[in-house]
Amino acid sequence: MSDNLPAGAAAPPRTAHEAEAGSGSAAPAPVRGGAVRRLLRNPLGAASAAVLLLLVVAVLLAPLLAPQAPDVSSLGDAFAGPDAAHPLGMDSAGRDILSRILYGGRNTLGGALIALAVALALGVPSGLYAGYYGGRFDSVAGWGVNLVMALPAMVVLLASRAILGPNVWVLMIVLGVLASPSFFRLVRGIVAGVRKELYVDAARVSGLSDTRIVVRHILIVVRGPVIIQVALVAGVAIGLQAGLEFLGVGSGSSATWGAMLNEAFQNIQRAPLLMLWPGLALGLTNGALVLLAGALRDVLEERGGPDGGRAASRTRVKPPPPAAPAETGARSPLLSVRGLTVVYGKPDGTRKQVVHGVDLDVRPGEIVGLVGESGSGKTQTAFSVLGILPEGGRIGEGSITVGGREVAGLPERAHRALRGGTVAYVPQEPMSNLDPAFTIGSQLVEPIRHVLGLSRKEAAARALDLLRLVEIPDPERTMRLYPHEISGGMAQRVLIAGAMSCDPELLIADEPTTALDVLVQAEILNLLRRLQQDRGLGVLLVTHNLGVVADLCDRVAVMSEGRIVETGTAESIVHSPEHPYTRSLLGAVLDDAPAREPWQPREARSTTV
Template identity: 75%
Template sequence: MLVLLIAGSLLAPFLAPQGPADSSLADAFAGPSPAHPLGMDSAGRDILSRLLHGGRNTLGGAVIALALALALGVPAGLYAGYRGGWFDAAANWTVDLVMALPAMVVLLASRAILGPNVWVLMIVLGVLAAPSFFRLVRGIVANVRGELYVDAARVSGLSDARIVARHVLTVVRGPIIIQTALVAGIAIALQAGLEFLGVGSGSEATWGAMLNEAFQNIQRAPALLLWPGLALGLTNAALVLLAAALRDVLEDRTGRQTGRVGRRANAPVPPAGAGAVSSAVTGTVPPPRTGTVPPAEASAVPSPGAGTAERADLLSLRGVRVAYAQHDGTDKEVVHGVDLDVRRGEIVGLVGESGSGKTQTAFSVLGILPEGGRLSTGSILVTGREIAGLAEREHRALRGTTVAYIPQEPMSNLDPAFTVGSQLAEPMRQILRLSRKEAAERAVELLRQVEIPAPEQVVRRYPHEISGGMAQRVLIAGAISCDPALLIADEPTTALDVRVQAEILDLLRRLREERGLGVLLVTHNLGVVADLCDRVAVMNQGRVVETGTAEQVLHDPQDPYTRDLLAAVLDSAPAREPWRPRPTRSVSA
């Protein structure tokens, strides 16, 4: 129906029996005839011709208002919601001001100042309608920007524009489609209302002007109201129904996933090492791996505060401090002068309880500190290059290619709107400049490298169709997709069951050996540290209190906090007595 209405309006010069202004007073109020299928109006003008030409003006004016509202509201809402800051505050203030203005009064005032041209009034209406798109988009984007899969996209090296276009627009497109239909209907109704009141340019044929003319002759020819009213009603109904159907088609994939939704593809679990399994289950500390770090190299590890010691070739932190701005204008420091080194082919564990500053330290290396956080002082060298204070554009160039990130909570770090293969291929297409086919082939190969069975099938699945362990492997595959030199793994086994944890640890160890990666492992699990790490740095209240080889720290701790951590491991605690119900006593009357 909408296509017929639009096509009829566009082809009006060819379909209309006569011009919209051609009149013959002798034929006033004439009924339908072969030459004039809908009859004639009070001035002897062909109703069908005026209806077709009126559609051009009415729908054309609505398109102008809608296009301007979209052009002003959607980009501003995307930017304000994603970036925030001063632009968000200024845009919200402006939008509040515009939304406080009564639209009809503003249109009437604009008509008095700018003249009766309906196109000019539609431009004014477009400005008045833009805040509705801004509010809608900004609210959704502000919620989405905190999602873990958006952070994962940033860490993989995608630009903000690419993230917004790929991950954010997919969330707001459905509401935008519905809002577009509503605003288009409002624009058509307001324009028709102005013409009905005689405010518009009465010389041109519009559906509102036809309503005005029909209302003046309602007692003599009430049927004149039928055709413009029917055109307005059908157009608005078709807009709403089409928008709802289009939204459903874009957002609902159940038709394409019949028989697969809800089925989780679990990889077969190979036997895991007993030490890894026991440490993951009970938190016990098995004997640490020895012989991995030469004594000379271990002795070169700087102690806290040793800013002049030899710095590592891959990652070296000296005096790193992270602070957050408070509401009273002061800064709260959460990381206090951290020194840390990671060499090529080495796995370093950053250990501490929750809130000790481990993740904040890792985020300072990645340049993705949460809003309000900043690297206040300190030096961060990555492959010999100072990255402290780098601009976001330069920092982004390091992510994925030099430094990669493996987050915890694997299911939350994958965008539910895209397949596994699509999410793996996107960073490779942007960073490595691979073609679509090359990136798809490399995605399959990466899944094979992280030991996912049937990778050709997995790349076509959505995140909800794979298990948590498989999702973590997908994130690891994404982290190594652009051949980084350093992996930062933030609690990569926390959300996984014990056997899958052991597999992930074996996978990280194998990738280190095959690729020569340096790994900074952020964890609170001392069993994982003993099983995987070459060296350990222990953090407490934002400070590194002890560093050394895994054997030194776990078997001969020097700092009282490290000894407290080890004492909290339940490796020698006696087993609980099995619970037995108490014997019941009978109560005599």
């Protein structure tokens, strides 16, 4: 099969982020409204679409346009030339060629349509499932697909004809099965890449179900390449069907372009022109499909320009052997973590523990900084609370309570409800967490509607209020903008607005300012502080930046190598750190950065924004 059908002919779309940063991530290229308009502005696209449209309309209107029925024969007129009643002349059996071309087109294009429908129905859903969920289904489906692709299509079709009989529709179904791997591979590859995108994680964190995420964020990425692939596979299906008919392997009972070629070939010495018309019909159709696929690729893979996330500058310090003074005393009524361990299974069957017995509390109205160098386990701790540990990771031991309720080991549905309500999340790279294919308004409204059960109008009004809350100027206009049309700081405000949409009690912010420049960082920190004060939010602030900690936090937990090595008030941690690791972290900040304003107790700080 691989030699006959285009396997993954349309490459998964690259992203602006990828293009800019050269990263390996695969977010979707924006496929916005107006794709048809852009296709029609492309000369090749317009010409090929017009040719195909003409052909399709002509064959659909065959009963009106054809001079006579395709099988009416008058042997006395065999090989007659064109005249007014029969513009393309007559064939070897005295049948009108134009009528056979028009009716034959119905059978030829109809056959291709059946093959396409079968290939799409088998390849796309299975590719989506395998790409999104992976696991055993992915392995088994991948094995099956490799097997089918290893089969030579023509030989399988000939064998099918021998077994199933000379019915061209049945052969087209077989062809559809043979073509389905090309869709499976294409869709699976794209989905497997997109599934790891931050904006898909963000959608999950905002409480959307897998089905909604697939419909909203994944299908739109798959759409363009699948449309291109449809055009290519349609051309191949038409070619193969014509080939079968030409070889006399089809049903032979009805007019098709391939059967006409067969008949013309038998009389090529006597009337070579008979080859022209079905050849022209096939050539025009296939040529137009190939050109259309190319034009579609150009149009659908046009990229917008979302700003790639800037690499966070990380300060590496050599961690000393960990000690473990930890949270003691009564558990907080808001967030309380005790003895948390996170483990990952390795391919060789062994386990890797990345978080070792973490204790942590966040009380209502308190900002707690979780600080440590890159890889120290901050994100794994935060993700455990959110219930979004990456594939292969799980909570080994310990307890996590949110609002007094145990959430470690909650089923996904319950965790989703928690994330959409009590707990909200603000991620690190604002741009990567917004889907480039949707406007800001749409990305805020959809989760609000779903999680709060509001109407579209009510959700839009709430989204506007939220944009005002996070001090976005001209929120009405911002609602209509795409992510690449706003700055990184605005994008982070939008994500904070989204996080606040369900009136959370606990906000988990993972390096919310790392990807932003210094001035914008300060604005975002002010915004977080104001929200925390106005709403009495508890905030768990994951950061490697001790400046942020000193500026914003009430208490701090310092992490190293998956353990909390020191906890205390922000003042005590910044001014009199006890653990050598904390001291080395502070030392690294002082080495690299200009000195900060002297620390002031929280109450003494200005609360103006």
